[in-house]
Amino acid sequence: MQSQQSKAKTDICKICFNPIEQNTFHSLLCKHATICHECLLKFGPVLNTFKVDDIECFHIYFYNEKVQELLYQFKGCYDYELYSVFLEYYSSYLNIKFKDYEIVPAPSSKKSDKDRGFNHVEEMFKTLRLKMNKCIHKTKQRKQADLTTKEREKIGDYLVIDDVNLSNKKILLVDDVYTTGSTIKSMIQLVKQKGAKKIKVLLMSKTIDLEKR
Numbered sequence: 001m002q003s004q005q006s007k008a009k010t011d012i013c014k015i016c017f018n019p020i021e022q023n024t025f026h027s028l029l030c031k032h033a034t035i036c037h038e039c040l041l042k043f044g045p046v047l048n049t050f051k052v053d054d055i056e057c058f059h060i061y062f063y064n065e066k067v068q069e070l071l072y073q074f075k076g077c078y079d080y081e082l083y084s085v086f087l088e089y090y091s092s093y094l095n096i097k098f099k100d101y102e103i104v105p106a107p108s109s110k111k112s113d114k115d116r117g118f119n120h121v122e123e124m125f126k127t128l129r130l131k132m133n134k135c136i137h138k139t140k141q142r143k144q145a146d147l148t149t150k151e152r153e154k155i156g157d158y159l160v161i162d163d164v165n166l167s168n169k170k171i172l173l174v175d176d177v178y179t180t181g182s183t184i185k186s187m188i189q190l191v192k193q194k195g196a197k198k199i200k201v202l203l204m205s206k207t208i209d210l211e212k213r
């Protein structure tokens with residue numbers, strides 16, 4: 001009879017396509033890892049906390065070159081398989097940290113979602129296995145990249161929330177990249193209006209420039 005060890009199947013890293021080493025600290029922390037430890041280190045996890053008004057915000061990475069490259073491949077080139085590479089490694093930790101929270105994802109325009117065939121923020125944060133409440137929507141189909149800085153600051157004008165009652169809910173607002181903070185600030189206001197009991201923010205990444213200001 002074969003031993004358990006020789007039977008263990010070898011997972012391949014979704015980023016570099018090298019086999020993921022089994023029985024390492026990395027594989028212990030993330031049993032179904034889809035990226036190897038070397039690739040995770042290239043993302044440069046920081047797990048930082050900062051505040052927007054009185055709300056605690058948590059980000060896993062800075063928006064560095066590697067994060068930018070992979071995110072572009074995922075959301076710009078529609079490489080769906082990459083949905084798990086950003087957060088999966090921390091999914092168990094985040095699942096415990098934000099236990100009892102309901103995720104409200106930052107919306108994209110309906111057109112972008114349709115072109116892509118999926119909503120990249122929802123897919124990325126699905127790995128956390130928390131309940132998802134898609135109650136915030138964009139009302140105008142404009143991409144942030146097409147906007148000037150002034151227009152970006154006003155992006156909040158384009159977000160709306162469904163007629164929901166959040167008074168008994170702990171809400172975790174999530175987004176892929178935190179840049180000017182205008183989207184998150186607007187989302188905070190919207191869920192506050194609906195009476196959210198507690199609000200926290202989780203971001204996959206945050207631009208470095210803002211930290212230096």
Ligand SMILES: [Zn+2]
Pocket residue numbers: 013014015016017018035036037038039040
């Ligand atoms: Zn790798």
